[in-house]
Amino acid sequence: xxxxxxxxxxxxxxxxxxxxxxxxxxxxxxxxxxxxxxxxxxxxxxxxxxxxxxxxxxxxxxxxxxxxxxxxxxxxxxxxxxxxxxxxxxxx
Numbered sequence: 121x122x123x124x125x126x127x128x129x130x131x132x133x134x135x136x137x138x139x140x141x142x143x144x145x146x147x148x149x150x151x152x153x154x155x156x157x158x159x160x161x162x163x164x165x166x167x168x169x170x171x172x173x174x175x176x177x178x179x180x181x182x183x184x185x186x187x188x189x190x191x192x193x194x195x196x197x198x199x200x201x202x203x204x205x206x207x208x209x210x211x212x
Contacts, residue, residue, distance in 0.1 A: 130154045130161065 129151075136143060136155045143153060143165065152166035190196065 128152055128154050128164065130156050133157050
């Protein structure tokens with residue numbers, strides 16, 4: 121299946137006829153697709169009772185989970201990282 125500007129997989133009519141059972145099963149499981157004729161999108165196939173789309177993860181989704189971010193998170197292991205790139209002061 122090719123991807124189109126619609127961001128949905130696209131199949132040509134011949135491929136759709138050849139693999140109809142597999143494609144219908146995928147659509148029924150929430151994977152819609154487009155059928156094209158001579159490269160022109162004609163129809164979108166999707167489940168009648170499509171499962172809800174995947175929820176997008178949001179920043180802060182773990183709030184209240186007890187995970188603590190150290191205050192020095194942005195500078196943790198800075199010395200070790202600099203030594204990996206520039207060598208240690210002991211080597212001179």
